[in-house]
Amino acid sequence: MMNGNHKVNFPLKSITTTNIEEDLSILLNKIDHSIFGVEVGINNYGVNKFIITPAHLLTNKNQTTVDTRGGQFESYNCFEGCLSSPYFLPLRIDLNGHFEKQINLLKEIVKKDEDIVILWLFKKKYQWKYNALDMYRSYLKGNDYPSTVPFVRNIQQKTIKGLDKLASFESNREYSEDVEQKILDKGFDSQLKVLVKSDRHKEITELIHLLLEKYDSHNRLRLSNIKVDNPYNFINQGQMLSLSEIYSLFGGKAKEFIKPEQEIDVIDKNSTPSTPISDNIIELLPYLKKEEVKIDESLVEKLAESMKKVGIIKQARLYDATIQSGSRLTVITSKLPPDVNFSKIESKSKDIRVNLGVQSLGIEQGDVAGTIKFSIPNNNHQIISLREMIERKDFQEFKKNNPLAFIVGMDELNSPIYLSLAKLVHLLIAGSTGSGKSVFINTVLTVLLMCYKPNELRMFLIDPKQVELSQYQDFPHVQKVITDMSETITLLESLAVEMDRRYDKFGEFKGVKNIIDYNKQSKKKMQYIVIAIDEFKDLKDQYPDVDSYVGRLGQKARAAGIHLIVATQRPSADVIEGTTKSNLQNAISFNLGSNRNYRTVFDEGIPYENLLGNGDGVMRIEGYPKEFQRFQSSIIHPDGKEEGKIFDSLIQYYKEKDYDIGEEIPIGDEGRQDIPLIDQLKTIIATTKNTRIGELRKDLGVKGTTMTDLFNQLIEEGWIKRHNSKAKGYELIADEEILKEWQQ
Numbered sequence: 001m002m003n004g005n006h007k008v009n010f011p012l013k014s015i016t017t018t019n020i021e022e023d024l025s026i027l028l029n030k031i032d033h034s035i036f037g038v039e040v041g042i043n044n045y046g047v048n049k050f051i052i053t054p055a056h057l058l059t060n061k062n063q064t065t066v067d068t069r070g071g072q073f074e075s076y077n078c079f080e081g082c083l084s085s086p087y088f089l090p091l092r093i094d095l096n097g098h099f100e101k102q103i104n105l106l107k108e109i110v111k112k113d114e115d116i117v118i119l120w121l122f123k124k125k126y127q128w129k130y131n132a133l134d135m136y137r138s139y140l141k142g143n144d145y146p147s148t149v150p151f152v153r154n155i156q157q158k159t160i161k162g163l164d165k166l167a168s169f170e171s172n173r174e175y176s177e178d179v180e181q182k183i184l185d186k187g188f189d190s191q192l193k194v195l196v197k198s199d200r201h202k203e204i205t206e207l208i209h210l211l212l213e214k215y216d217s218h219n220r221l222r223l224s225n226i227k228v229d230n231p232y233n234f235i236n237q238g239q240m241l242s243l244s245e246i247y248s249l250f251g252g253k254a255k256e257f258i259k260p261e262q263e264i265d266v267i268d269k270n271s272t273p274s275t276p277i278s279d280n281i282i283e284l285l286p287y288l289k290k291e292e293v294k295i296d297e298s299l300v301e302k303l304a305e306s307m308k309k310v311g312i313i314k315q316a317r318l319y320d321a322t323i324q325s326g327s328r329l330t331v332i333t334s335k336l337p338p339d340v341n342f343s344k345i346e347s348k349s350k351d352i353r354v355n356l357g358v359q360s361l362g363i364e365q366g367d368v369a370g371t372i373k374f375s376i377p378n379n380n381h382q383i384i385s386l387r388e389m390i391e392r393k394d395f396q397e398f399k400k401n402n403p404l405a406f407i408v409g410m411d412e413l414n415s416p417i418y419l420s421l422a423k424l425v426h427l428l429i430a431g432s433t434g435s436g437k438s439v440f441i442n443t444v445l446t447v448l449l450m451c452y453k454p455n456e457l458r459m460f461l462i463d464p465k466q467v468e469l470s471q472y473q474d475f476p477h478v479q480k481v482i483t484d485m486s487e488t489i490t491l492l493e494s495l496a497v498e499m500d501r502r503y504d505k506f507g508e509f510k511g512v513k514n515i516i517d518y519n520k521q522s523k524k525k526m527q528y529i530v531i532a533i534d535e536f537k538d539l540k541d542q543y544p545d546v547d548s549y550v551g552r553l554g555q556k557a558r559a560a561g562i563h564l565i566v567a568t569q570r571p572s573a574d575v576i577e578g579t580t581k582s583n584l585q586n587a588i589s590f591n592l593g594s595n596r597n598y599r600t601v602f603d604e605g606i607p608y609e610n611l612l613g614n615g616d617g618v619m620r621i622e623g624y625p626k627e628f629q630r631f632q633s634s635i636i637h638p639d640g641k642e643e644g645k646i647f648d649s650l651i652q653y654y655k656e657k658d659y660d661i662g663e664e665i666p667i668g669d670e671g672r673q674d675i676p677l678i679d680q681l682k683t684i685i686a687t688t689k690n691t692r693i694g695e696l697r698k699d700l701g702v703k704g705t706t707m708t709d710l711f712n713q714l715i716e717e718g719w720i721k722r723h724n725s726k727a728k729g730y731e732l733i734a735d736e737e738i739l740k741e742w743q744q
Contacts, residue, residue, distance in 0.1 A: 014039065015051040020100050021251035023051045028243065028252070035234050037121035037191075038250060042106050043114065052121065073231060076117070077201040079223040081192030081212070086145060087240035088132045089219040090182040096343075097251025102211050109207065115197040116204060120249075121234050125187040128240065129577060132183045140173045148238060177596045178218060180573045184581075184600055185242035192239075193231040194223055215248070244604075281450050284649045285387035286637055293382050295325040300332055303374060306355035310348050313337045326414045327382035328616055328632040332374045333366050342372060346607075353609055362608040362630065375412055375630065377612055384410055384615075384634040386443050390450070392416060399451060403516075404528055404563065406444045408588070408619065409633040417631050419621065421448075421530065424586040426554055426564040430571040430601045431590030436615035438468055438534075440590070440633045441567055442643075445532060449475055450650070455662035458527045460495070462488055464538035471647045476654050476661045485542045492549035493706075494667045495531065495562060499553065502526065502560040515561035527662050532565040536576070545705050547577065554583025571600045588619045590633075602628075681710050682719070686742035691720055691730040 017023045020038055027036055037052040083089075106116060131148060138146040138153050142160045147153045196204050205223055212221045241249075300321050308316040321334040336342060345352075346363050353361040362375030389395060389407045395418055399405040402420035411417055421427060421444075431437025448457060454476040463469040466483040473481045482488055506512040509521045519525045531553075533539060540546055553562060566584060568576065571592065576584070587601050591613045595605040602620045606628055611618065615633040637643040677700060684699055685691060697707045711730065714720045719734045 013053055015053060017049050017051050020049055020051070021097055024246075024250050025252035027051065027053055028246065031124055035121055035123045037119065038100075039120075040100075040103050040116075040118040042103070042110055042116040042118075044107075044110050044112050047104055047107050052119075073117070073195050073228075076115075076195040076197045078226055078228045078231065079194040079196070079205055080226045080228075081194070081221050081223050081239075082237075083239055084220040084222055085218070086135060086139060087219075087238050088136050088139075088179060088183055090178050090217055090242065091215040091219050091221060091245050091248065092217045093178075093181075093242070093244040093248045095214060095248045097247075097249070098214055099211055099249040100251060106204070106207065109204070111198075111200075113197075114200070115195075117193075117195040117231075118208075119193045119195070119231050121191045121193075121232070122188040122241070122246070123234060123236070125189050125240060128187045129183055129581075132187075132240075133573060133577065136179060136183060140175060142172060176218060181596065181599050182242045182244070184573055185244050185603060187240050187242055188246065189234075189236050190239045190241045190246075191234055191237070192221070192223075193228065195231060215245075281650070281653055282387065282390055284646060284653060285390070286385070286642075286646070287387055288383050288385040288635070288637070290382050290385075291380055293325055293327065293378055293380065295323055295330060296379075297323060299323060299330060299376060302356060303332055303352070303376075306352045307337075307345070307348075309355050310351040312340060312345055312348055312352075324413050325378065326412045326632070327384055327410055328378060328612065329362075329375045329412045329630070330378055331412050332376065333371055336370055336372055345372060349609060360609045360612055364607050364628075375608070381614075381632070383638065384632055386446065386634040386636050389416060389634045390447060394418075404448060404457075404530070405451065406447045407634055409615070409617070409631040411629060411631050417619075417629065421563050421565070422528070422558075422561075424563075424621065425558045426566070426584055426586065428571075428576070428584035428587040428601065429565065429567040429589075430569070430587065430592060430597070431567075431617075432569055432592055435590030435592070435611070435613050436617065436633055437567060437569070437590050439615060439635055440588070440617065441468070441532065441534065441565070442636060443634050444565065445469075445472065445530075446636060446650075448530065449477055452477070452528070453659055454654070455525070455660045456527055458529050458662065458665060460491060460529070460531045460665075462491070462531070462533040462539065464535045468534045469532070471644065474651045476659060479664055480667065485539055488539060489543055489546065489549060491667055492531075492546070492553065494665065495529065495557075496549065496552050498529070498665050499557050499560045499562055502562075503556075506559075514559035526561055529562040529665070530565065531562070532567070534567050536566050536568040537570045551583060571597055573600055576600055586619075586621050588617055590615070590617045677706070678710055678713055681714070682742045685714075685719070685732065686734075686739040689732060691732050693729065 015023070024038060034054040035052075036054065039050040039052055041048040041050075103118065110116065131150070134150065135146040135148065135153065138157055141157060143153070143156050147156060194205065194208060198204060209223060212223070215221060300318060300323055301316070304313070304316040304318045307313050307318075318332070318334040319337065321332060324331050324333075336345075342365065349361055349363050352363075356376070358376055360375075360377050362373075364373045364375070365371075366373045386407065389409075394416060395405070395407065398418045398420075402418070403422035405418055405420050408417035408419055429437060429441060431440075445459070445461075449459075449472070457477050459472070459475070459478045461469040461472055461478060461481045462485075463481055463483050464485055469481055470483075472478045480491070482491060502515070502518075505526075506514070506518055509518065512518050512521060515526050515528070550564065550566070553564060557563065564584075571589075589598060589601045589606075589611075591611040592598055592601070593610075598604075598606045598618075606618050608618065608630065615635065616630070617633055618628050618630050620628055636646060680700060681696065684696060690696065693707055693711065700707070711720065715722075719732070719738075720730045721733050723729055723731045
């Protein structure tokens, strides 16, 4: 493939399809770097639809090779579809395949010897969110067409700022959640070509325009006449469409496909941390009084009556309905009513909820084909005791086979949910005030601290608010609770150094690639490391470049036994973005108030009207049987004062046991043998006379922003100056006597 203009020089296949929605949905979830698309041919004989795909995908279909020479279209008028506004502005995303369905109507107007070909090609776009977000910020400040080039965009913005001052008016635009949703979605370069063989090509393209006008929203898609040698040549012209926009055009819904090599690893039982330290520590947790939850059998009748009132069914009756109740929700499952689609019921969810008079209503596909499931809040909810959960035999069995096991809670029908942080790699937790987020974090950390010895597990806790995680300071597992955010970057840098050190240690044994294999062969075991950040927004407000540090750990830390828990009250696009977002694929959310926030966390909205607060949560975990799983989290104690006493007891327990805590992880200057970075840099420059930033940054193992600060300090101290030629970077000007003092 070539950069820029991507010419088709590999075998594309043309696959006849009777269901574009299904086949394209499969392809969208399997595709990686390849070009793919949809082709529709229309003549007076009918409509023929094809999926365009690389040869190695959708191999179970009948395929023919695409003729990419383009010569067969010489007698056609060619039109290209282009977005009218900058590519980050969205089309409508709620039409569920309207364009594809309406294409069939064109066959009614096609005459003999006329032919229409609609060709839509796509290629997945990686790492486009950074630039798109920055372009959107520029757009909000009045830049109608922000350049994709940051340098040019800065010039545009300065010009606009100057014009605003001269004209004495502000050109700021109103922020849109719809735009944010597109930028957060998966992105695809797209290319629409319409080829018409007819003297009536203007009339035909006007009809296609009418179909495209249905998608007018913040952006529009329009056709313009062009000359083209080969419509299959994919040329990247910045025509970005999101996954949601593609589904709106052709129908379908995203599904999670996990390739065999990406499946959750099977962990050897003998390689995991030990079983519980002692039953005695569990006895320090209290049992909590449970209120009995009674099933309200009348809900089935009330639900049927509500569906009749909003016009879904003619008779107030549900077929083969069952009703079950859990700690927080009552679940009614029934067959879909005759001649009623699931989507129709789903679209009326708010009306049904209002008629029922309930705070929340969940509507999901049932576990059996042709059924639908309704989740309705109970009048009173049952507290789930952490002690009750941790004592369960199934959790003890789960923990034996799963490193860093923790308790999520109970599902809608009181079945327990357990996860392994080691298998998740990293975890994002979101929730507004009162949602249960902080309580949930406490249960996760407490279970880990109770189930693993200090020499098996080391924790670093980052607490910007200085109130949420302070109770963990005296646990022997916890090396540091950071409340001064200036220390956070140093910590993350040091843990990256520790990660690299661990990879070097793996090389001591043949075939060792991860912490599990290493601990099997080494007498001296490596500890698992857990880093928990309680309020990521507060940290990022002070240190915007924290994304890069989280990203480095996120990409490589799993094999080294280093895992992140990142929590936030405000999961907006400017908080959870870029490398942070890409490395936090597994997420748990509590009440966030709006579906926009859920989309930021999960990349799409949740199938519930809203969450109830106080531990009512939903998770989306790679490899889990359900895309979205609702649950009620457990709790240590509902009274904060009593909970404090429990933590004191747990800490005292460990003090009396006097366990080996293992070696502390070197942090900051300690990790660099007590030599400050600036001194290390002076030694390297004095010895090598090298002033190239890129090479020196690699020698020190620091980020670009840190290197910039160090070079500024060297300029102030008279060590270097900027060279007259920008291409030559910096010039060494320190006296030879000074250099001799620093030479090795």
